[in-house]
Amino acid sequence: MLSTIHRANMDITTVIERQPTAQNIQSLKRRRDESPNQLSLILHNSPIVNNNNNTSPSNEMRPTKKLRRINYANKWAWMPREALFVTLQFLTKPELIKIGAVSRHWYTTSRVNVLWSNLHSFTGFKVSSLNDVCEFLETVFKGHAPVLELTLPKNCAALSPYEFRRLSDVCCHLSELNLPVANSETVQSINDECLKELSRVKTLRMVNLSTHQAITDEGLQYFVNQLKDTLTHINIDHCRSISASTVIKTLTTCNRLESFSALFCANAALTKSDLIKLRDVSDSSLRLSSLSIELGEDACEQSGNIQNVLKRYQRSLRSLHLRGWRHIGPVMSDELTNICQQLINLQKLTVSCTSLSEINTAPNTTANIQHQNATVLIESDSIKEILLNRFENLHKPIFKCSQLSKLHLEGMTSLHDVSLETPQLQEFILRSSRIIMATNDSQPQFMHKISTLHSLRIIEVFDCGGLSTLKITPSSNITHLTLFMCNDLESLFIHCDRLTFLNIDACQQLKIANIKCSELSDMKLFSLPQPMQSSSLDELYLYSDQLKNLSLLRCANLTKVQIDCIKLNSINLNECKVLRNVNLNCGDLEKLALGGPHIEWNDRMVRDLNFKCPNINMLSLSHVSIDDQVLESISRWSTLKALVVSNCENLMHVNLRGDALKGVQLMDCNHLKSTSVQSDALQKLIFRNCARLEDPFREMKCANLQHVEAQNCTFLSNVNLRGESVQQVFFNHCPQLNRMMMAVPRISKLKITECAQLESCEFMGPIPHLNLVEISLEKCIKLSDVGLQRLMSMTPNVRTCHIKQCHSLQKPNLKTLAHLQMIDFLECARLNHPVLHDRLRGCTISLKACPSLQFTDFSQIAHFADFVEIVNCESLVNRVGFRLSGIKRLNLALCHRLVQVDLYGAPQGEQSRLEKLLIAHCRQLVNLTVNSNTRPIITQLKDCPKLGAPTLAPPAKIIACMMGCRALGCEGGNIIERTFE
The missing domain is CATH 3.80.10 (Leucine-rich repeat, LRR (right-handed beta-alpha superhelix))
Structure with a gap:
């Protein structure tokens, strides 16, 4: 924070450091008075909070020092107010409070009204109730707070009438208030008394009362009557106690109303009679730009009911949400068409239908209406976004919208086709719908026709059935494609040069994926875990010039993979256990993980893989049918630095001859008996769970080897380890290990665990190992006093020694350890009398x-x-x-x-x-x-x-x-x- 302030005021402090003359000072004052900038007007004309009380840390107002009297050692405290204000705009509210302690000048500037006009987050403050909010504002401002927009925290409890009275007194100029979501655990719903107290704030324009079900008609009507000349935005979603009469009163009473939402209010659904009442009242709320209402059961029985009500807002309405629409025939199709045509400035349209199964069939409703194939025509020159939800049996919607940029269809049970005359459409979303594919080959398929739209860039398909094959041709211009939970999708053919993002997940029946996208840079293929079953993807063909990372961990049923990606950096095929055919052509590939016993590894395949992927430096092979000769050929790759081999049963006598190898790890190779490693670059050598391994270090020539580890090697009995650069030696759970002879003069850490037969561990040569500082011996049951003393005699600089459950130790003499800093004996059953330096x-x-x-x-x-x-x-x-x-x-x-x-x-x-x-x-x-x-x-x-x-x-x-x-x-x-x- 201070560094930001410092950078913003480097020039200011430089000017102050110069000794000013009286002539320069008068010139600066004259220039400031003649042409004040806009920032100066904001600061000097915006009153500081609490005009009656003191706002500075001191109780007395001190006269401002002149420029010539400034103490130049304290430049921060006298930063010009305009520059300080610009800097404080980048700080959070907790930082504004802390920074006020710098000086009186900083305190005054940090409390300017403009900086505190909105308070939408209480992050950094311990606020858990409305009482805490009021105390916080009273403490910070010592009186009336300048907050105009306030959002209470989501866990704000104790929403009582008394606290709302306090809030109305503290924030007397509040214009926007957002209440937290009411739930039965922490936040209780407010009641009518709270609304009455809140109505005391005469400047309130925007209020969000969503989910507060304790509000009744009486309280909301009183609130609206008190603020009818100021309210512009009201949200009463999920307020189930509100009735339709209150909705009508609100729409007709508030003269300045611009946005009104009353969704998911069962009692507030407007019936046919309610619509007639709303139509016949005097004109009011003609500024309404956003309207979200519920429709009753009989509101859609006759054409013209809804249209006549919305006619009064034909020039002002920008957003319309009709929930409870009943699309039961051509009558309501015409109704929706007429609504869109008469609202000449409408930009966003949302229509949510009630399912046909939920319609209470009236006596005058014929039974065959439920089985009709309905259609809809939406024609408008102003609409930019459309959402249609739960239109059943919608045969072919027609959209003639020249400005439409986003189309969202959800819950379409039988969508046959879509007619689009939308030259500006950029985003298409289809969710929870069933697509009825065309059976005539001469007709273009539904998704193929959409994807060829010239301006379309984004396609998202979620939980849609009936889509068995998806083809996107090179003529498409889409850049983002998402397919999720399309359980009927079996084949995917994407040949699109402009596609950059592709996400395919939870499409369990997908078997073939052919993707050829030269600009594809981000691809997620079955990245989410699926607890029930793995993906059925069998064949994958992928071509891209920009893709860098690819993970196929959850594509366990892949049998054929062909990847041609020049810039691909890593591929993980470790879990593809049934993989039979792999063809990789990735020039920049560095990390490769392969798994699968059905791949035929031979010298030809190794040469071909090295030719097509010449930059591999990390290779992991798991459950592959590879022999000693092929593994030796792989180790000779000029770029290979790390090699991990696991669960390869055919390996017996491994020879590794890599000039670039830095790390080798052999795991779970049950038939491996011996190894021969020759590499001057090798630094780490690890053997784990190799049961038949006898002596892996006998033929080792590694000049720079630093780390040696052997774990769970049951046949390992004698170890002869030599290495001029070895620094760390770990042996764990080698039950047959009896003797260790080491010539490792640079060793710094030695750890031997669960080697029950170990009796002797010695360092060869007359030179003491002066770098060894840490020794850990655990569960070495047969290690005696003599064996421990021989080990310690060659390591005089040991700093830390841990000995645990070495039951043969009785009276070890460790007087040679003159630099010991910590030693502990734990659970050594026969330890009698150790002797230290x-x-x-x-x-x-x-x-x-x-x-x-x-x-x-x-x-x-x-x-x-x-x-x-x-x-x-x-x-x-x-x-x-x-x-x-x-x-x-x-x-x-x-x-x-x-x-x-x-x-x-x-x-x-x-x-x-x-x-x-x-x-x-x-x-x-x-x-x-x-x-x-x-x-x-x-x-x-x-x-x-x-x-x-x-x-x-x-x-x-x-x-x-x-x-x-x-x-x-x-x-x-x-x-x-x-x-x-």
Whole structure:
């Protein structure tokens, strides 16, 4: 934020830095007074909020400093007001509040009315009720708020009459109010009393009361009567308590009404008699530009009812939505045609029909009306957007609209054809409809005729049946095509040079897709997960010059793929397990994943693939029938850098000879026995789940290898690893691994896990491995003290050591680790007495769940440590001692047989270091002894019921926080603080 302000005012601060003369100052003032700019007029003529109260942080108005008296070290605070206002326009409302703390000048400018005229979002503020909104406005503005347009947050609760009265007092000039959606959980519907309080705001023009069902006719009529001269926009959708009489009163009372919507209001549907009443009233609301109403059951029985009502708005109406239309014969077809012709300025038309099954058949309605093939003619020179919804048995709609740009048809149960005389049509949407295809071959198909429109750019087809084949020819100009849930679609032929976006999903019966689009750059093919079944797509032919990425993960039934995309960067065919024929011609392809045992891999195919896709640098092969010789040919590709091979049963003796290979990963190759890898560029080598692999590193010549990993290789017994550049070595779950010999002088991390038979792990050569800083040994059951000591003797610079469940360790001597920073022994069953270096500094020592651990003086293990943790060690009995000068923090927990803890004094010349002590759940602990402590010890004692008062030798002092220490008078969950001296 500050960087934006800084860039916007670089020139301003440069001018201020110059020493002005009196002549220059008078000239600037004269120029400003003679030709003020528009921004100055906005700022100086727009009053600051709350003229009566102070709006600055200070209580007194201070005189403005002159330019010559400005403190040049504080240029930010005296930025010219016009420049500051332009900068503040780019900030959010929370940032405006924070930035007001810079100075009085910034505070005043940040509260200008123009910056706060609209408040449509409360992001960044903790507002959960209308009370919070009122308090927020009162706090920010200290009085009347300048907000003209207000949208309450969606979770705004407590919409009470009292709060609306507060809101009308705070926002007395409010012109637009949008209420949140009412639901039974958080937001309750407002009632008539709230509307009466809201009617006190005489400037209110636009109000959205949608979904507030507690509003009745009485409340809305009172609201309309009070604001009949100001209201321009009213929305009462889903207000089910509103009746048709109130709708008529609103339309005839509000003189300035421009937009009115009363959809999904069952009681507000206008019947035949209501339409007659509305037609006969005096002219009013002639400014109406948007109208959305419900039609009653008998409103469509006779032609002219609706037409005569809408005639009064023939010049003003721009948007019309008629819901409840009953298209039951040619009479209503003419009615709709006449409506469109008489509304000369209509731009958007929406007609939602009521299903024929929902029509309550009257006695004068013949039964065969429901089976007639209806049609509709819409002719207009002004309409730009049309939506027709739920027209049943619509045989052939005719559109003669010279300005129509968007056509949306939804819920058409039997759509035979569409006649379009729309030279400007750009977008066509068809949803939840059934297309009746032409049986005569001489007639052009429905979708093909639409796609050939010259101006059409977008086609969206959702959940439509009856469309078995879709053909789009090169003469089409469409750029976006979306096909979703077209379950009858079986064949797709798209040959369109201008198509740039294609999305095909949930078309479960699609079997053949032939796509030839040279400009196609974004293609999504079955990207959404389908829990029931996978796609039936069998053959895919794709040509594009612009497509860069393609994923076919959910096209599991593909058998034939032919892709010719020059710029394609990656293809994922890993899940295509039945794939039999693959033909790729992608010059820029870099990442390729293939899977399928039916593909015949041979030298010819490898040469052909390398010729057509010469830039592949990452290749993944899964479940393919590939042998050792073919894999060796692939590894010799000059551009291949990463190779991943999994579930290839024919591999036994793999030879990899790639000069560019940087990473190799072999997984789940159950018959693989040996490998020979020679690559100077190789950096990572990984073997996983190769059960019969014996010694993969014997014939390895990789000068730059850095990472070696073997996991779940059950036959691996002896390892001889050599590498001048190896830095990380991981072995996991190799149950037969017995011995490891390594010559890796640059190793920095070693991790061995679940190698139960490992007895020896040594480094070859006389040179110590000085770069190894982290060692982790887990579940190496047979690793003995001697084996661990041999390993540590060649690694003097180890910083971190993790040892877990190594049950053969008893008394390991680790005195060679002079730079150790952290060591932990976890669940080592036979660990008795480890020995560490005498001069460790800043080390953390953790001993957990070692039931055989025994010592009487911790200095026998380590003289110095920053943090010592001993948890759940059952063999610690009677008495243990810790030297005050050797430990900084000490934790003892779950040592149930421990009786006494001695903290003895420091030797002469050494100061006490112990600062914090924690003893918890030591239920047999009786005594705590502290000798010659020179600083107070902060102690926590928890659940030690037998522990008595500590024995202290002067000048020792303990500040204890106790809980569950019965002998000290602390029982239950009470916490007591005491000081012992």
